[in-house]
Amino acid sequence: MRETWNRLSEKQYFRPLIIFIIILLFNGIVSKGDFFTLSIVDGHLYGRIIDIVRNGSKLMILAGGMTMILATGGTDISVGSIMAISGAIACSIVNGNIFPSFNGNVAAAIILAILAGTVSGIWNGFLVAKIKIQPIVATMILMVAGRGIAQLITRGKIVTITSETYYFINGGYICGLPFPLFIVLFLVGLLVLFTGRTAFGLFLESVGCNPTASKYVGIKVDRMLLAIYTLSGAFAAVAGLIESAGIKGADCNNAGLGIEMDAILAVAIGGTNLMGGRFSIPASVIGALIVQSITTTVLALGVPAAYIRVLKALLIIIICLSQSKQFKDLVIKRKMINRKVVGS
């Protein structure tokens, strides 16, 4: 028993998991138990926790892709815009505004939207890996231009759709559980298997710690960067589909606005070093759940939504500080001085 506990507490996802449970308990106490009530209506589970999972699904997917990029010391701030592009394409196809020959085929819409996300990801990866532009600048190009592209696809309008099949992506249920959960499980499961069971994860960490050394060891850094940015783009497209299915339309100005910050925050809470190096995808996914539950909690407490952004910005700085070696040294030095004073 003790051994399993020790082994569990060594895992990177242990601390985030505890934080998540504490937040849930806090919510439970504040709401006097209402928070945990699950009701079954028409064979579907309803409840606050289910809401957190459903609303957090986009973030969990993004956090999965973002973890790998941050592990290499890069970043991808274009995910929000890619979500907008994917939503715009999918809704426009379902609506028949573009490619009328598909007759609003949902499958075609989904495939083309994910394809667009993949192409966006390849573009990011190409700029970062081949042209060697700093990731922040490379992805910022798409962050700003992407919303423009989405606007051009929808011709500057908000596209609304009526398609029960398409709504299913966000609102559907399988075995009483919300469909987005299955998308998350599938994508994240793939990632965990891929990084955990192959050498890819190890290579990622090595690139994050020292790209030059990794190159001399024989790791194909370029190809790896290209692959992870592409994956991140494709994942963002899936998140965009969930988002647009949720609001039943494509709103290019607001879809995924500011979500890149949430994704980075989720990864940071998960304990992945933002400078690159050690990473854990399950920890980031729990981090995403924490971010989502913080949002829900703050809203439930009646604090205006505007404060959430400020809170998150402060949180990310605090977490970054706690990861910084210089900051740790400073704190340790203080403690040592205090101890010396007490000792003498």
Added chain:
Amino acid sequence: MEQTGKRKRVHINNISLVITIVLFILMFLFGSVKYNNFLSLSTFLNLFNDNAYLMIAAIGATFVLISGGIDISIASTIAFTGVSSAYLLERGVPAFLVILMMLLAGIIVGCTQGALIHYFKLQPFIVTLAGQFLMRGLCVVISERSIPISDPFFKTMALGKVAVHLGEAKAWNGKIYYYVFILLIVFAAAVYTLRYTKFGRCLYALGGGETSASLMGLNVARTKIAAYGISSFCAALGGIVFSFYTLAGFGLQNLGLELDALSSAVIGGTLLTGGVGTVAGTVVGVMIEGIIQTIVTYQNLNTWWTKVTIAALLCFFIVIQRIIAIRAEKSKGKNE
């Protein structure tokens, strides 16, 4: 070796700037040929009237880029300054006090970011990204609606203008708003600082290589923190000029403006890797963006075309920079 290295850097800088100026002239000619009334002094002067705030902010961003860092909190700082000054003016705080407070706030925000980046070795993009969200969040906390400004001083600055007469024909007449003179002062101060002060030279050295700069005995901490301080100060000043320009404060203003500021610096020949760049280039970079915007307006296109075009242009220039840098590296290898 030292000599050739230096010459190459100047070379890189020049090529970008030359391309930029040629591009600007070509675009102006294109507009003049295609549209009536385009070729006039007022079109040219309006580039400054409409983009003064962006130029000021971009000049600040150039300092950070030269130091080898990046600041993506600019746009939010501009919006924050606009909203909070409108809010304070609405509550009856005197105009000069508001301006002073905003500039001070800008310096504090910038120096805090710089200190976090320098002392705790955090990545500039994460710190300034957090700064971006913090300021944007504060905007909405202060006010979710657009606040009009009716302060007499702000109104004078917004509406006061100097007529420029260069000839009898209508094309030779134009006007310059008062706030453009703020830009001129900032520009002159920035050029002087970068060229003739110890701080300016330190900044270039820092961008060239942080380790070598500190081994040379330069005060890296002060220079770096000051660079971020200047950037946010310029953004705050830009925000004030922006509120002169629009006479209102709104929290969602200038979304994505940081790309405009950074790309105009890059288009003007500033290297993203640091160590190379001029403010004159940055101003020309903003002028190019202004002319793209004018053409987009004349053509009656969706305004998003401006963003897409600028992003494409930015890509083009970054690629040019990379190609030149790679070639320079190769020839360096041969010499050795």
